[in-house]
Amino acid sequence: MTKLTQSTTWKALQANTSQLPHMRELFAQNPQRFEQMSVKACGLFLDYSKNRINDDTLELLFSLANEANLTDKIAAMFNGDVINNTEHRAVLHTALRSKAEQEIIAEGANIVPEVQQTLAKMAGFVESVQSGQWKGYTGKTITDVVSIGIGGSFLGPKIVSQALRPYWHAGLNCHFVANVDATSICEKLKGLNAETTLFVMSSKSFGTQETLTNTLSAKDWFLAQGATQQDIAKHFVAVTSNVTKATEFGMDANNIFPMWDWVGGRYSLWSAIGLPIALLVGMDNFKALLDGAHQMDEHFASAPLAQNMPVIMAMLSVLYGNFHGAQSHVILTYDHYLRGLPAYFQQLDMESNGKSVTLDGTDVDYSTGPVIWGGEGTNGQHAYHQLLHQGTALIPADFIMPLQSHNPLGEHHDQLASNCFGQTQALMQGRTFEEALAELSNSKLDEQAKSLIAKHKVMPGNKPSNTLLMDKLTPTTLGALIALYEHRTFVQGAIWQINSFDQWGVELGKQLGNDVLERIGAKHDATELDASSNALVNIYRQGKL
Ligand SMILES: O=P(O)(O)OC[C@H]1O[C@H](O)[C@H](O)[C@@H](O)[C@@H]1O
Numbered sequence: 001m002t003k004l005t006q007s008t009t010w011k012a013l014q015a016n017t018s019q020l021p022h023m024r025e026l027f028a029q030n031p032q033r034f035e036q037m038s039v040k041a042c043g044l045f046l047d048y049s050k051n052r053i054n055d056d057t058l059e060l061l062f063s064l065a066n067e068a069n070l071t072d073k074i075a076a077m078f079n080g081d082v083i084n085n086t087e088h089r090a091v092l093h094t095a096l097r098s099k100a101e102q103e104i105i106a107e108g109a110n111i112v113p114e115v116q117q118t119l120a121k122m123a124g125f126v127e128s129v130q131s132g133q134w135k136g137y138t139g140k141t142i143t144d145v146v147s148i149g150i151g152g153s154f155l156g157p158k159i160v161s162q163a164l165r166p167y168w169h170a171g172l173n174c175h176f177v178a179n180v181d182a183t184s185i186c187e188k189l190k191g192l193n194a195e196t197t198l199f200v201m202s203s204k205s206f207g208t209q210e211t212l213t214n215t216l217s218a219k220d221w222f223l224a225q226g227a228t229q230q231d232i233a234k235h236f237v238a239v240t241s242n243v244t245k246a247t248e249f250g251m252d253a254n255n256i257f258p259m260w261d262w263v264g265g266r267y268s269l270w271s272a273i274g275l276p277i278a279l280l281v282g283m284d285n286f287k288a289l290l291d292g293a294h295q296m297d298e299h300f301a302s303a304p305l306a307q308n309m310p311v312i313m314a315m316l317s318v319l320y321g322n323f324h325g326a327q328s329h330v331i332l333t334y335d336h337y338l339r340g341l342p343a344y345f346q347q348l349d350m351e352s353n354g355k356s357v358t359l360d361g362t363d364v365d366y367s368t369g370p371v372i373w374g375g376e377g378t379n380g381q382h383a384y385h386q387l388l389h390q391g392t393a394l395i396p397a398d399f400i401m402p403l404q405s406h407n408p409l410g411e412h413h414d415q416l417a418s419n420c421f422g423q424t425q426a427l428m429q430g431r432t433f434e435e436a437l438a439e440l441s442n443s444k445l446d447e448q449a450k451s452l453i454a455k456h457k458v459m460p461g462n463k464p465s466n467t468l469l470m471d472k473l474t475p476t477t478l479g480a481l482i483a484l485y486e487h488r489t490f491v492q493g494a495i496w497q498i499n500s501f502d503q504w505g506v507e508l509g510k511q512l513g514n515d516v517l518e519r520i521g522a523k524h525d526a527t528e529l530d531a532s533s534n535a536l537v538n539i540y541r542q543g544k545l
Contacts, residue, residue: 017323042295042480047467050428061315073494084501093267097290123283137231138195145174147276149202152265154178157276159340166406167281180210194225206242239272285475292479314491331374334401334420342374352500397465404472430461
């Protein structure tokens with residue numbers, strides 16, 4: 001048993017959660033529930049009143065946070081302490097959105113000047129590409145950017161670019177290549193003109209197989225279109241913390257944008273890894289994104305726990321995972337521009353908190369990170385929401401919606417909003433057997449049939465949800481929103497005492513993949529692996545079944 005599950009607070013939470021009445025009842029008991037259980041910060045508004053909580057639950061959750069020394073842990077992260085204890089690294093993505101006058105020390109030096117220099121280098125580059133000053137090898141301006149990277153060096157830039165579509169610079173398009181499946185790069189290159197295409201290769205380590213392979217294929221394609229080796233500098237730039245490897249690979253030293261070991265891949269969109277975003281939306285908008293995140297950092301570092309948005313959201317997730325047996329959490333974005341956000345939060349949270357031992361190596365005896373999934377509303381309402389309403393699993397939901405649309409058109413947005421709010425209401429209230437029966441009062445069915453149908457129409461309700469609103473989806477509100485989820489992930493990791501910043505499981509996949517690749521390329525059939533893997537490799541080597 002760990003100390004956490006043995007603690008008085010843990011046991012008190014178990015008792016509290018087993019005694020709470022249905023949320024309908026909680027709302028009826030307290031007319032102030034919405035006012036008391038909502039919070040505003042950094043342009044975001046969170047209504048968390050539709051959760052299985054009362055004042056005691058909240059108090060106990062914040063006690064749990066205090067007992068985990070959360071405030072100290074937050075300070076340690078912002079301070080640059082080496083909190084990633086298995087890779088011996090500080091965790092300072094917050095420094096990427098700090099103010100120029102701040103001083104943040106990592107490995108004995110103030111890192112803010114380097115961050116500012118990189119932003120200035122990005123600004124110069126973005127300006128020159130957007131203005132058309134940067135010319136391709138035949139003197140034409142750049143029209144297409146192909147961003148090559150994977151994991152953290154892909155999803156952040158892609159999802160943020162997609163979310164900020166209304167802010168794109170006219171005349172520039174961006175295509176993202178991640179998968180090593182040749183179809184990905186081949187399909188993207190179809191229709192592109194080498195003379196007007198710029199490749200941004202993003203790899204923190206400069207050692208990721210997919211990214212190196214895709215970049216080499218991009219270079220081959222570029223040269224096959226009639227360009228020469230000398231032309232590469234005008235069409236290939238790299239973002240990496242391994243400048244030496246990038247130069248050895250043939251990248252022009254002037255075209256390398258640095259990043260650092262103290263930025264984790266899945267937290268890196270704020271660094272030069274965000275270059276594709278900046279190219280599309282311009283540097284002012286990129287800085288507004290950083291500013292939104294910075295505002296959330298300040299809120300997270302200074303607001304009392306009970307008014308601290310990331311802390312509240314994290315503790316609610318701890319509540320469902322550890323006290324209600326929830327194994328997944330769904331993110332529902334009621335905004336087409338935010339359709340990719342669930343996948344981004346999935347990477348952020350599952351790569352961070354998919355862990356089973358505490359920082360000191362003890363096996364946990366409680367659930368850690370849940371499965372994060374989701375999609376775009378209202379589409380999901382016609383599919384998986386059925387399971388949210390009437391399935392056997394408890395799946396807490398986050399509904400995210402801007403109040404104003406970038407595309408105001410007729411009644412569309414009113415309908416979108418009414419669906420969003422209507423879903424949270426239905427999840428919370430449910431429908432009793434009596435209500436279902438009453439709805440059938442005018443039906444011609446006999447009593448027995450009515451009763452059967454009513455039974456199928458019962459929805460238990462009491463299903464938790466958060467509603468997150470913002471005035472409009474802007475670079476600033478988006479920055480705050482993403483930072484909110486980053487910190488939510490951090491807080492959960494702090495409660496569970498796990499390292500949210502390493503990813504050894506993913507590393508193993510890379511290593512085994514390389515071993516198998518050697519067997520595939522060997523002169524003889526594979527015999528060294530397990531029976532299944534040997535057989536699969538050998539079938540593959542034959543190229544047919
Ligand atoms: O940026 P790179 O070094 O190419 O790494 C790309 C990705 O590789 C792995 O999958 C890591 O687990 C990710 O966190 C990282 O973002």
